[in-house]
Amino acid sequence: MTGEPDVQPLSKRHRSVFFYALFGLFILTLPLFILYAIGYRFSFDGSTTFFSTGGIYIAADRTGAEIYIDNELVRETRTFRRAFYAQSIEPGTHRVHVQKPNHHTWVKELPVYPHLVTEAQAFNMPLVPQVRVISPWRTRTGETVLSATSSLSASTTNDFVIATSTATSTLLLDTEYVSLTALFATSTATSSASLYERVSSVLSTGSAGTSTATSTIAEATTTKEFQGVRLYEEAGVVYARFVGSRADMPYYYCAEDYELLGTSTVPLLSPPIAQSASVVDAETEDLLLHPVQQVEDDTACDPTIMINTAGQIARTFDFYPNSTDFVLVALEDGIYVIEIDDRGWQNKQPLVMGENLDVRVEGGNVYVSDGTLLYAVQLET
């Protein structure tokens, strides 16, 4: 026993050395962290310089989809990870595609600018849509009774029985059908029949084919508005116009023009710029208040985008449920989902195929009518 504990209090010298070591670490590494966060990357190829990069943010609407950037798989989406943020992307045009087995593939070529992130919303509609058939009658056990054949290219998710007679005394009227028939009736200018007459008509019709054959093409006349986006039709063409606050406007409404990969072998935008450290320092000072790549003054642009229906006339249109990025359009040969984002091109995928179909969106669900039967389209797969 020396009279003193063996473990002495931490000396001031030790504490000071440790403190100044950490302080030095802070001073040295903070600029590197900030440069990294802004989008600068260090070149390890021998030039030992910093260069500018941008990013791409892709949101998919389905789980199990694969996101590719420049043909390289970067993410397989899961329940809580449906989006992917790719950083350190060289400025220029990049091809992005999102695919899922048995679904249509979404493809887009997107521009990437230094220090900015390009966003896009992908969608993948199933190749074979799944629908629930809704007919006027049900059995007492709840099964759907069909007295007409469907004209849709789709698989059904519900069981049904085929009516063998026109007698309905043992059947129950399907209240869902009744209410949906009213929904389709409200904006169908060409129909003046009462609900009873329409139901009777369905019951007396032998097949869907006879029904669709007699339908007339009606142009869409309704204007829809949802979360600052207005859909309207003009001379048979559907437009999407952003009418909300400019601060909330999606970037694609006033996007700059850029050259697509297919039209040029060299990216239109600047390639990664190798810069000396001193140049970066000068830029960093500028970056403290605003980004390197200034966003265009979008107050001057007209935030209106034409929905490309490939020359077909839209019978009806509406927003895809809970989305301001996609439009549901009833065309002559089916119901399509078309993205509003027209950078490069607009992806257009069929929701259900069939002639003279009509579509309504109600309570987050999509209902399709072929003039004979109604169908609830299953959106999540």
Next chain:
Amino acid sequence: MQDKSSSSHLDLSRSARIGRPSQGSGTEEMRQTAHLLPYARREDFQVGRATELSGKDRRFYRFLEILPGVASWGTLIGVVLASIYAPFFAAYFIIAFAMYWVLKTAFLSYHLRYNWKRLRHHMSIDWGVMAERFEYGHLYQVVILPFYNEPRDVIEATLDSLTRVKYDAKSIIVVLAAEERAGAYGVEVAEEMKNKYGNTFANFLVTVHPGDIAGEVAGKGANAAYAAEQLRTKVLDPHGIRYNHTLVSIFDIDTVIYPDYFNCLVWHFMTAERPLKSSFQPVPIFNNNMWEAGPFARVVAMSSTFWEMVQQERPERMATFSSHSVSFQALYEVGYWQRNMVSEDSRIFWNLLIANDGEYDVIPLSYPVSMDANVAPTVWGTIKNIYKQHRRWTYGVENFCYVVYHFTKNKNISLRKRIIITLQQAEGYWSLVTNPIMLFILGWMPIFFGGRVFHETVLSYNLPLVVRNLLILAMFGLVISSVISLTLIPKRPEGKSRLHYVVMALQWILVPVTMIVFSALPGLDAQTRLMLGKYMGFWVTPKHRNDQKASS
């Protein structure tokens, strides 16, 4: 020794204002304040709040009361406004702040780990042998135990631990300080304890603090000060015990001391550079009821312990906290603990520092005392109690006003010392409230409020990634906390599964929540109250143990 007035209710209105008589003749006043240090004779020496002052002093003190709340609110609102109007600047600031946090965590973990090593070493030492080289038979150990209405078994466990110390019990004086406000229970249980333990110690004094002394804030400080004066007049003076030979340990009633505490204290007292100008701070480990406490209570309790362990390795930043020891001489020279404020445990250090013109120290003992974690019968009750307890602790911000006020008055304290302490205190109270909220909540504000231009940038996307990764790095400090905490819990009681150890190791992931709910929010609450002049009273933490056997 006999205590002749163990439960008498003496009119101690004179001693209640000892050192600070506001009326009376000059001669009488001089007689009453003669024992006080010169600076402690000022009428405003034990000021508790702005309303006790007048004129310019009152306005200045009020300004100081407003300052911490304004600084904290200003910072928090400033971060939100910067996120809206200057999101790039806010983002850089947040990245820098997150990095600072990582390094601060490393810095504190270093201190914590070192003190853990020293604590364990100190617990392994035979302090009785260490102290043998000193002649200390003249020293008396006084233990003041203020209580309100805490359960019998809690008081009994504390007194039991006193009977087990490796120290001559006939050199120990116990003062069990009851409150008249608690009704008959306090007196009854105090007398019961006196009957049981009275003959064990040199003296067992029961005091009953009157509930109606004007100018007091009902609480521990008023009770302890009353008990100290009773001790002086009833025990020390009658028996000729010198004040500078008396070491006073003021313990919360749930404090269970370790057997070598007094030997350790004596060793540090005898080796101190200026023993009568020093307070002695043990490490409060809130682990008495650790096995009955839930994860929130355990994390909060152990975090408080860890903070004190860190402070033990940087004593120049220390103030006394909770249970501590000090010579009676020092206490008498400043008029004991303040009776007109809440956080008297720290205030007594500031009283002593200022009255001694800055020549006063806190000496870390790196030796533990065990106390109760805050536990109520229900989870919600526990959460409410922890919140209230921490609001009371963080109301210690009232000390900032006191210290700065007197630093402008007492020019005998070196300017350097005054500036350093002021900045340390300001940073401490500011960071307590703002840091957790900025890190875990406001750090994301630029992403939500930064506007379209900011949202398009790589910086906007990288901000949460960079901050998240830095915080994950900082969380590695919690691994150290987790390991150390497992070594400080009492032995596993029968009936408790080993699985509890796993829970106790993993419970540290709750730290972000506990930092906000039990540190930042009560701190902001306390500072806001002080800022608005809605002064807080003393909230007594209810003591609750399922298992009546306390560890020691």
